[in-house]
Amino acid sequence: MRTLFVTSLPLFVFSMWLHAAEPIALSQDYWKDESFLKSFNGSYRVNARIEPTVNSEERGLLVSIQSLMAAGKREQALAKLKASPMLQSSAAIAYNAGNIQFELGALKEAAKHYQDALKIFPSFRRAHRNLGFVFARENDWDQALPSLEEAIRLGDQDGSTYGQLAYGRMHKEQYASSLQAYRLAQLTQPESVDWKVGTAQCLQYLQRNDEALALLDEVLASRPNESSYYLLQASIQLSMDRTDDAIINLELVRRLGMLDAGNHLLLASLHLRAGSRRLARPVMMSALAMEAKPTVPAALNVLEFSTQIREWELARDFSLAFEKSFPAVKDEKLKQKHQRLVALIDIDSGENPSRGAAVLQALIKNDPLDASSLILLARHHARQTQHQQSEMLLQQAARVEGFEYEASIELAKLYVTMARYRAAVKQLDRALDIRSSTAIETYREAVIYLAEASE
Numbered sequence: 524m525r526t527l528f529v530t531s532l533p534l535f536v537f538s539m540w541l542h543a544a545e546p547i548a549l550s551q552d553y554w555k556d557e558s559f560l561k562s563f564n565g566s567y568r569v570n571a572r573i574e575p576t577v578n579s580e581e582r583g584l585l586v587s588i589q590s591l592m593a594a595g596k597r598e599q600a601l602a603k604l605k606a607s608p609m610l611q612s613s614a615a616i617a618y619n620a621g622n623i624q625f626e627l628g629a630l631k632e633a634a635k636h637y638q639d640a641l642k643i644f645p646s647f648r649r650a651h652r653n654l655g656f657v658f659a660r661e662n663d664w665d666q667a668l669p670s671l672e673e674a675i676r677l678g679d680q681d682g683s684t685y686g687q688l689a690y691g692r693m694h695k696e697q698y699a700s701s702l703q704a705y706r707l708a709q710l711t712q713p714e715s716v717d718w719k720v721g722t723a724q725c726l727q728y729l730q731r732n733d734e735a736l737a738l739l740d741e742v743l744a745s746r747p748n749e750s751s752y753y754l755l756q757a758s759i760q761l762s763m764d765r766t767d768d769a770i771i772n773l774e775l776v777r778r779l780g781m782l783d784a785g786n787h788l789l790l791a792s793l794h795l796r797a798g799s800r801r802l803a804r805p806v807m808m809s810a811l812a813m814e815a816k817p818t819v820p821a822a823l824n825v826l827e828f829s830t831q832i833r834e835w836e837l838a839r840d841f842s843l844a845f846e847k848s849f850p851a852v853k854d855e856k857l858k859q860k861h862q863r864l865v866a867l868i869d870i871d872s873g874e875n876p877s878r879g880a881a882v883l884q885a886l887i888k889n890d891p892l893d894a895s896s897l898i899l900l901a902r903h904h905a906r907q908t909q910h911q912q913s914e915m916l917l918q919q920a921a922r923v924e925g926f927e928y929e930a931s932i933e934l935a936k937l938y939v940t941m942a943r944y945r946a947a948v949k950q951l952d953r954a955l956d957i958r959s960s961t962a963i964e965t966y967r968e969a970v971i972y973l974a975e976a977s978e
Contacts, residue, residue: 575614575644584609585619597623614644621653630657648677652684664691682712689721698728716742720752723759732759750781766793777806784810784817788825800834807841811848819849819857826864835872842868859886863896870903879903891919894926898933910941928957935970944974 577585584607591600601623609616621636637654640647655670671688689704702725708718719742726735739756746752757772773790776782782790787810794803807825810817822845829838842865852858862882869879883900886893901916914937921930931954938947951967954960 574647574649577613577615581609581613581615584616588619592623597627601627611639612643614640614647614650617643618647618650618653621650625653625657630660633657646677648674648679651677652679652681655684655687659687659691662694664694667691668695680707680711682708682710682715682718684708686712686715686718686721689718689725693721693725693728696728698725701725702729716746720755724755727755727759727762730762732763735759748779750776750779754786766797769793770797784813784815785821787813788817788821792825792828795828795832795834800837804837804840807837808844811841811844816848819852819854822849823857823860823864826861830864830867830871833871835868835874838864838868839872839874859890859893859896862886863893863899866896867899870899876903892923894920894923894930897923898926898929901933901937905937905940910937913937928954931957932963935966939970939973942977944970944977948974 584604588600588603591597591603601620604610604616604620604623607616610620611617617636617640621633621640624630624633624636634654634657637650637657640650641654644650651670652674655667655674658664658667658670668688668691671684671691674684675688685704686708689701689708692698692701692704702722705718705722705725709715709722712718719738723735723738723742726732726738736756736759739752739759742752743749743756753772753776757769760766760769760772770790770793773782773786773793777787777790787806791803791806791810794800794806811822816822826838826841826845829841842861845861852861863886866879866882866886869875869882880900880903883896883903886896887900890896897916897920901913901920904910904913904916914934917930917934917937920926921934923930931950935947935950935954938944938950947970948967951963951970955963955967
């Protein structure tokens with residue numbers, strides 16, 4: 524199941540999906556598809572203009588297995604080729620043995636026969652091409668691409684060759700050249716859904732989203748039950764900030780029973796982002812109840828998002844469900860993150876602030892450089908007007924690499940609360956030195972005004 528590539532949603536929520544922009548796998552039936560089989564089966568025919576000539580003895584052996592091949596008795600045909608001493612000396616016989624092995628799914632043996640054929644006749648175009656197909660089926664693009672490129676250099680213009688070349692180049696993140704190869708593949712195989720989908724995905728990577736969506740509309744019209752195509756369309760819609768359309772596609776896949784746990788959490792987060800807690804709750808809970816569960820980071824990111832939008836009841840319920848689904852989180856950092864989020868729920872919901880503060884104190888005692896816990900506990904102390912304790916914690920957090928900006932902003936807010944406006948301006952200047960922000964610049968101007976008014 525493809526997990527979506529998201530570019531327009533908050534990073535802290537959707538970072539677990541960013542890695543998933545992988546090429547969509549060829550459809551399960553591609554290697555049995557009529558267009559591929561027509562191309563592959565045609566490769567049994569001899570092309571004397573550009574490939575090894577066949578003498579009378581070789582031709583006699585090949586003719587003798589035709590009836591076996593027509594009857595589907597490929598193992599017997601292969602045995603007959605293997606029994607011939609010509610297997611070692613004839614490129615055509617070795618090549619045909621490779622073809623039969625390919626059809627039987629014996630890819631390593633097929634590759635050996637094709638390579639043997641190429642040792643005898645190095646410019647054997649169809650052997651280069653079919654060797655490329657072997658490596659393509661094994662997702663070995665470092666070997667597949669040179670074979671396919673050599674076949675094309677020798678004059679191959681078949682859609683299957685260009686399509687596999689395009690698919691391999693997309694794996695190598697060569698999206699412009701992949702798109703060009705997909706276009707060439709469609710010249711001879713215009714109805715191939717795989718090539719249309721590949722073209723759409725290249726267009727997405729090249730940020731030509733309108734074209735990609737139009738092409739996917741054609742694809743979905745011909746294959747309305749293929750979930751990965753709806754997911755690709757949803758990911759493009761998200762990159763265009765068309766959240767409602769993406770939700771529709773994800774909901775459709777969910778109703779088909781084909782939405783995996785990770786994309787359940789994405790759908791739930793989109794509902795939350797749209798303000799639909801009622802729609803998000805069952806989807807979130809369903810994700811944790813699935814046999815193939817989401818990753819721990821994905822679940823914690825959604826929990827974090829729930830706290831960011833202050834949906835405390837939902838956050839509490841999801842946290843409890845998380846604990847049942849993942850009773851023993853082994854990664855210490857992830858375990859601490861969950862404990863920190865539970866503490867945040869206790870404190871900011873008002874349900875049990877003292878318990879939440881105690882958890883944060885324990886986390887800091889265990890790791891004095893836990894800047895996230897330091898900042899959360901500092902906010903709690905600030906609300907309790909315990910300004911000195913809050914200041915000490917924030918100063919400690921500001922010394923942790925990667926948290927200087929956030930700690931400076933929090934210190935500035937604290938100093939404003941304490942009417943220490945000049946100290947607040949100093950912290951805001953420090954923050955702006957780290958990262959520019961129009962909002963912080965506006966806030967700084969307001970604090971300067973307060974400082975001047977109070978002097």
